[in-house]
Amino acid sequence: MQISKDKFQLVGTKISEAEKISKPSLSFWKDVFIRFRKNKLAMFGLVLLAILIFMAIFGPYMTEYDYATNDLTNKNQEPSSEHWFGTDDLGRDVFARTWEGARISIFIGVAAALIDLFIGVLWGGISGYKGGRTDEMMMRFADVLYGVPYLLLVILLMVVLGQGLGTMILAMTITGWINMARIVRGQVLSLKSQEYVLAAKTLGANTSRIMAKHLIPNSMAPILVTMTLTIPNAIFTEAFLSFIGLGLTPPLASWGTMANDGLPAIRYYPWRLFFPAIFISLTIFAFNVVGDGLRDALDPRLRK
Amino acid sequence: MEKILEVKDLEVSFQTYGGSVKAVRGVSFDLHKGETLAIVGESGSGKSVTSQTIMKLIPMPPGKITGGQILFNGDDIVPKTEKQMEKIRGKEISMIFQDPMTSLNPTMKIGTQIMEGLIKHQNMSKQAAKTRAVELLNLVGIPMPERRVNQYPHEFSGGMRQRAMIAIALAANPKLLIADEPTTALDVTIQAQILDLMKDLQSKMDTSIIFITHDLGVVANVADRVAVMYAGQIVEMGTVDEIFYDPRHPYTWGLLASMPSLDNDNKADLAAIPGTPPDLTNPPKGDAFAARNQYALAIDFEEEPPMYQISETHFAKTWLLHPDAPKVEPPEAVKKRMRQLSSTFDQAVLMKEGK
Amino acid sequence: MAKYIGKRLLYMLISLWLIITATFFFMRIAPGNPFTSEKQLPPEIEANLNAHYGLDKPWYAQYGDYLLKVVKWDFGPSFKYKSQTVNDLISEGFPVSFILGMEAILLAVAFGLILGIIAALKHNKWQDYTAMIIAVAGISVPSFIMATFLQYFLAIKMGIFPVARFETFMHTILPALALASTPMAFIARLTRSSMLEVMSNDYIKTAKAKGLSQGVITVKHAIRNALLPVVTYMGPLTAGILTGSFVIERIFGIPGLGAHFVTSITNRDYTVIMGVTVFYSIILLASILLVDIAYGIIDPRIKLAGGKKGE
Ligand SMILES: Nc1ncnc2c1ncn2[C@@H]1O[C@H](COP(=O)(O)OP(=O)(O)OP(=O)(O)O)[C@@H](O)[C@H]1O
Ligand code: SF4
Ligand SMILES: [Mg+2]
Numbered sequence: 001m002q003i004s005k006d007k008f009q010l011v012g013t014k015i016s017e018a019e020k021i022s023k024p025s026l027s028f029w030k031d032v033f034i035r036f037r038k039n040k041l042a043m044f045g046l047v048l049l050a051i052l053i054f055m056a057i058f059g060p061y062m063t064e065y066d067y068a069t070n071d072l073t074n075k076n077q078e079p080s081s082e083h084w085f086g087t088d089d090l091g092r093d094v095f096a097r098t099w100e101g102a103r104i105s106i107f108i109g110v111a112a113a114l115i116d117l118f119i120g121v122l123w124g125g126i127s128g129y130k131g132g133r134t135d136e137m138m139m140r141f142a143d144v145l146y147g148v149p150y151l152l153l154v155i156l157l158m159v160v161l162g163q164g165l166g167t168m169i170l171a172m173t174i175t176g177w178i179n180m181a182r183i184v185r186g187q188v189l190s191l192k193s194q195e196y197v198l199a200a201k202t203l204g205a206n207t208s209r210i211m212a213k214h215l216i217p218n219s220m221a222p223i224l225v226t227m228t229l230t231i232p233n234a235i236f237t238e239a240f241l242s243f244i245g246l247g248l249t250p251p252l253a254s255w256g257t258m259a260n261d262g263l264p265a266i267r268y269y270p271w272r273l274f275f276p277a278i279f280i281s282l283t284i285f286a287f288n289v290v291g292d293g294l295r296d297a298l299d300p301r302l303r304k
Numbered sequence: 305m306e307k308i309l310e311v312k313d314l315e316v317s318f319q320t321y322g323g324s325v326k327a328v329r330g331v332s333f334d335l336h337k338g339e340t341l342a343i344v345g346e347s348g349s350g351k352s353v354t355s356q357t358i359m360k361l362i363p364m365p366p367g368k369i370t371g372g373q374i375l376f377n378g379d380d381i382v383p384k385t386e387k388q389m390e391k392i393r394g395k396e397i398s399m400i401f402q403d404p405m406t407s408l409n410p411t412m413k414i415g416t417q418i419m420e421g422l423i424k425h426q427n428m429s430k431q432a433a434k435t436r437a438v439e440l441l442n443l444v445g446i447p448m449p450e451r452r453v454n455q456y457p458h459e460f461s462g463g464m465r466q467r468a469m470i471a472i473a474l475a476a477n478p479k480l481l482i483a484d485e486p487t488t489a490l491d492v493t494i495q496a497q498i499l500d501l502m503k504d505l506q507s508k509m510d511t512s513i514i515f516i517t518h519d520l521g522v523v524a525n526v527a528d529r530v531a532v533m534y535a536g537q538i539v540e541m542g543t544v545d546e547i548f549y550d551p552r553h554p555y556t557w558g559l560l561a562s563m564p565s566l567d568n569d570n571k572a573d574l575a576a577i578p579g580t581p582p583d584l585t586n587p588p589k590g591d592a593f594a595a596r597n598q599y600a601l602a603i604d605f606e607e608e609p610p611m612y613q614i615s616e617t618h619f620a621k622t623w624l625l626h627p628d629a630p631k632v633e634p635p636e637a638v639k640k641r642m643r644q645l646s647s648t649f650d651q652a653v654l655m656k657e658g659k
Numbered sequence: 660m661a662k663y664i665g666k667r668l669l670y671m672l673i674s675l676w677l678i679i680t681a682t683f684f685f686m687r688i689a690p691g692n693p694f695t696s697e698k699q700l701p702p703e704i705e706a707n708l709n710a711h712y713g714l715d716k717p718w719y720a721q722y723g724d725y726l727l728k729v730v731k732w733d734f735g736p737s738f739k740y741k742s743q744t745v746n747d748l749i750s751e752g753f754p755v756s757f758i759l760g761m762e763a764i765l766l767a768v769a770f771g772l773i774l775g776i777i778a779a780l781k782h783n784k785w786q787d788y789t790a791m792i793i794a795v796a797g798i799s800v801p802s803f804i805m806a807t808f809l810q811y812f813l814a815i816k817m818g819i820f821p822v823a824r825f826e827t828f829m830h831t832i833l834p835a836l837a838l839a840s841t842p843m844a845f846i847a848r849l850t851r852s853s854m855l856e857v858m859s860n861d862y863i864k865t866a867k868a869k870g871l872s873q874g875v876i877t878v879k880h881a882i883r884n885a886l887l888p889v890v891t892y893m894g895p896l897t898a899g900i901l902t903g904s905f906v907i908e909r910i911f912g913i914p915g916l917g918a919h920f921v922t923s924i925t926n927r928d929y930t931v932i933m934g935v936t937v938f939y940s941i942i943l944l945a946s947i948l949l950v951d952i953a954y955g956i957i958d959p960r961i962k963l964a965g966g967k968k969g970e
Contacts, residue, residue, distance in 0.1 A: 394870030
């Protein structure tokens, strides 16, 4: 073995280079994105969701029929080139109603998620940030509320408040925010102790500024997952309530009311039930797998 | 002396999202009957993976033995099936893990956990196994063993759990005991007791021990020989005296310099090795330690050093032993205790290239 | 253990009291409720209500009486039907719902566990993917939709099962399946992640190092520990089965308490709504208590720690 002598001169450490090699740094979100993309089921869900949202926006314009116009001469028509998904017992076009229903279901889901987010971030943020007795009391309150069976409470509220879109969303969010508040509080507590918040504090930034600038962006990941998983839950609850006769009032078409109307006729006109039923399931499925995919992609324990 | 274990050029890697992690990269060592070999090295250097591979306990997949042999009593265990391994695990080779808090099943009685191995390997009846379990608990120094066998792990203290772990490991009189940092999670007085217990049991049962630790202080107490691991390779190996009094590898120097000792118990003096270990997904070119090595030579960044032999029992993998290399001085803390050992060769001998 | 149960019992009573109180006041503010003065009721019903609630008394007296009567297990008369009381409804409908619910719970637990364990043991293999897709589907398809599909295809189209009513065992299969589908999926997912978590624990490695076979390790070390979080799901499971029964019983024309409850909602039969809600809450809280006790039995760490998880 021949190695030239000059190779044997002392050169010493190159720590900075070692660091460079040992940490191929991807930004956090890029990393998340790559992992998410590898998850076939989640990607499928995302595509499905995109299609469903697209149809919710444009679907009602694709047919000349209006979702609320009765046509008693064309009752209970089978799906055909004229009425793609058939018609219901009042001769209304099921295709138009289905996408109108998609709008309402998705609206309810998103609205519920946003309200949960708003209350949850406020409640959890204040609770975690203030700490001490305030925290103790706020969280006790949330615990008590959380112990009440969810659907039973929602049903009671709907009975008391009367049916309607607004009361439905209200009823859903009355306990829905608790999860979000707990997550936000947990994040705030863990982030509160970290240095950059302390630094901001000593620099004289006030509480709301610190929350807005540092805490909330850092809690994005779990909040996002919770929101994506709240939406299908709200869509389910809407359908459930409609199905037991506590849903929206006509002529509004939601998937739940459509399914409810279609049930008595299942033997002879099954499409009236099946179209809304299939789309409820698909939408819930899409949100669920996207939410799961996000959670897995964001889980730092899997991060290597 | 009879060789009980011979590991040859062992290579293990893990398939992960970020690529394949080469956790063990060509490790060779052997172990005699009744001998204790210590493996030391930083966190992540591959000590646990090496030792668990000997029992084929690494999760496969993602883990995979990509090369080499593990001869146990002359028999290669790499190609063995799970069924065949079951006859070796617990009976021929046993293992004690680092954290006694998590290595016992929380919902199973201590006694039952000891009995399982006995029933499996010694065909004991339940009754006999229970009697033996009480004996074993007594042997590892747990008071009132008759009562303790019926308790659950959470009713034991940390030190007692580790004693129970030792009882489990020794239940079937294994020929080789692998202890993966058995005392790291315990406080100092308990550590000493556990070490004494292990030494005591070893002399009674004549088991060989592989003792993994990152605490060199413990090594001097228990081991006959020491292997120093870095980034999945053994970089220096020798008897305890050779490693403590005549270390040759800069990484060993670093470890020794960072070791608290009686004459050097002022923690501020401890020189930690700067930097972090390399990423084993793409091991660096040349010597893995080069970037952190204050004595690094130009060639270290280009070519991996070969293994040199310094005595019958002493090996080191560093270019510093090349005849052309400059003479360098080890750090003060290490130099203080350097001694001339009689067994050392006049000149380091090149073993084989590149490995 | 006795102390632990006592403590849980106390909590349960407090929650129950809160629920009873809340329903009582909710019903008083609902539009057209029996406590408003401008009601026009048939005289018999008026008399029933008066006898039970003392409608002329001030609200706190009514509240006190009401609490007392609930304690005596008397939920009062119906607001819509003169010869019916909530107690009648419960004793008539609940046994049916109970049978259906139990069948569904058994199905959900059995299949959920099997699916979850298989998925965990075959982690990242096709069995795992299949099981998990079944699980996501089970979670995504609401029970009442599952029910209509099962009814349409298996009963109406293929005629394998009876379409509706509740007479023979065959009548119970489809509703129980529909009711079990979502909780089964949850249990499968929970079992899987819990198994994976447990399998990555050091003590599994210890068991393996002893030379135990994969089968023994799975049965004796992994499943028992993996079951702990699944047991805690039994509370929400009961709640899910219970609320699920509202719709399932309606779809299959089963004369259970759930169907009666939905009818009372449609009829705005306030006193029935109130009574059945309280009854359901008792069931739920009792099942949560049972679950806690069961948990204490399987997890030795709880027994001795007197309520808290040991160490
Ligand atoms: N299941 C696994 N999947 C992927 N990588 C693994 C796995 N197990 C170990 N590794 C990698 O193998 C390398 C060696 O790990 P090992 O546990 O042997 O280190 P160690 O020397 O025992 O460290 P410590 O002192 O911390 O116990 C590490 O880089 C680790 O990330
Ligand atoms: S081979 Fe080079 S880099 Fe590696 S230890 Fe020896 S001198 Fe340092
Ligand atoms: Mg280790």
